Amino acid sequence: MISSSWGAPAAFTKGFNLQHVSDGLYGRHLHVYSWPDGELKQTLDLGNTGLLPLETRFLHDPSKDTGYVGCALTSNLVRFFKTSDGSWSHEVAISVEALKVKNWILPEMPGLITDFLISLDDRYLYFVNWLHGDIRQYNIEDPSKPVLAGQVWVGGLLQKGSDVFYITLDGKESQFDVPAIKGNRLRGGPQMIQLSLDGKRLYVTNSLFSVWDQQFYPDLLQKGSHMLQIDVDTERGGLSVSPDFFVDFGTEPEGPSLAHEMRYPGGDCTSDIWI
Template sequence: MASAIVDKVKSVIQPEDENGKAGHCCSALSSGPGYASPEQAQKGPREKLLYITAVYTGTGKKKPDYLATVDVDPNSNTYSKVIYRTVVDHLDDEIHHSGWNTCSSCHGDGGQKRRYLVLPSLVSGRIYIVDTLKDPRAPQVHKTVEPDEILSRTGLAYPHTAHCLANGDIMVSCMGDKEGNSKGSGFLLLDSNFNVKGRWEKPGHSPPFGYDFWYQPRHNVMISSSWGAPKAFCKGFNPAHVADGLYGQHLFVYDWPEGTLKQTLDLGNTGLIPLEIRFLHDPSKAVGYVGAALSSTMVRFFKKDDDTWDTQVAVTVPALKVRNWILPEMPGLITDFLISLDDRFLYFSNWLHGDIRQYNIEDPANPVLTGQVWVGGLIRKGGNVYVEESGETWQSTVPDVQGTELRGGPQMIQLSLDGKRLYVSNSLFSAWDNQFYPSMVEKGSHMLQIDVDNVKGGLTINSRFFVDFGAEPEGPALAHEMRYPGGDCTSDIWL
């Protein structure tokens, strides 16, 4: 029985290539990239550098986007400063999310290195490959995968999430065709040299919407989420487009690594616009969450005894009745979340309300709120929008940091390996930033650090740390997703 289980796991983590040979990446050689387990990752070294995507696309400045290197070593004389900018070659890319060429799924292969950061450009469809190993403080563009090549080979456009696979390939979710139709969504495969291989999913098994995805090899499953049609969201958010069917409310369950769509989960009105999706880090667990932005819910998904999957709303952030806003009620708009490496805490950001929350998820079906901090939003004191509740009005209290008023709302988050530091950026997507936080576009975004009590729970702003992208040499920029050179809890997957 034990040997049968081992053989099954090997067949999953070492899928055959097109010649019928087993994938090389996890071939039980000497220690490779990342960590052998989430437990070992928690004991990894403290982060000293952080990479964050920054854009001028959509800001009115005709300048190329860039990857910023930030010094996060508190003992450094450049702590909390941008120390390098890797500027790309083109305009109007909207570099958005990022992923690694390899991660802890290849820890068993000493021939692999976490060297290249994969930077999909959401608007142009271009994908930049950045070498971070030659000089981690000053990464350089290694290769560019052009959108015409991707389109001609796959028909895909609007690339979003990149994950390394255990056989050495990189998979990138794409959200539409070149016209911005969501029905053109699918999954792009690049080989280890970043050549276009084709689509991952089998013909006829493409999802009707695309966005994020996560795979869990021990359960032979990959699940993806659904933002909306690029021709809709690239123009900003129009509530009528939800009723028109231009935004998603489903999760798509695939056989892994075969690429066949085996189940579609309709989240209904309690799961509108499901964005970021994460499994628990323990690879034996068939449980995860997705953040539904418009419904402002955290939805738990889980495998049932019959090997099918189901969902349950685990957390709801009630919409607030407001005055002086475009609608009578304001959703929290959960735009990003993550899970600590020990699977004890879940963190998410409410981009419109302006708070970050921490929940204990030791009972995954019943999260318990353990921390909350206000770092921006539309209902802050001094603004025009008021919350109306029980016959009274109120606004949130948002402190200044280093004498600077915080702009926009909390958006992307990244947690340190030991679970004690949460980094926060505040740009969502330039078209939406322009719509909801025009002053942030004008003045630039910023990055904060939140100190975390990862024993009892609790969140506190670190007043020593503040990266002001309003003070960039080429003018105010919008900063988005963050990565550490040594890996993090939203890019590493264990087998």
């Protein structure tokens, strides 16, 4: 078993504070345990490239001793793997560059990778950038060399109409095009994802944690979350937003509500249950 050390409740339950990172209240380690006895065998220090490690996912193939962890603050996907001597090592597999921005709390904005998953056939990896607002698809047939296969924008702080701009390489202010779905402007950023078992439909919600939602996307608390469907090209790669699927949690009888995790009955791509 490999676990991450993303943060202390005393820190993240109060909202994100960069000082808490300096104070050591957020992690940068992976812990390797023997299973089922639970003995700690090894600790991997991800260093400054692996701040705030969240979900860990192994490849579904039980013969493969490799997987990934999403490191939110540094916005890296780090691959961990067993070496020839039986120990574990790691390397940065995918990096999302922080964007120079205007009208935000910091001069640069990380993507903030908050969730990712691997398709059941181990061909594709998907992850979200909660702050930037995009969902990405990578071909991982070679797990050590992911290749970008699809990308779509479904919200974020940098969409057109926002007060926040990113600065292009030539110094211009710019924003991303985000489609309206069934007449609804997309709010918040993509956060939790779940993939259909055939790999053709990726579902996404947009609430991370209520105090973080309040801090970065206050509209979510007034208007509620939503769920979208992303159509996946499983042959050539590629993502597109389904124009006819929009579940509005702002209209719940006890709402507005904040939508987070999604599960399929009997097992799904993130719970790793084989039916």
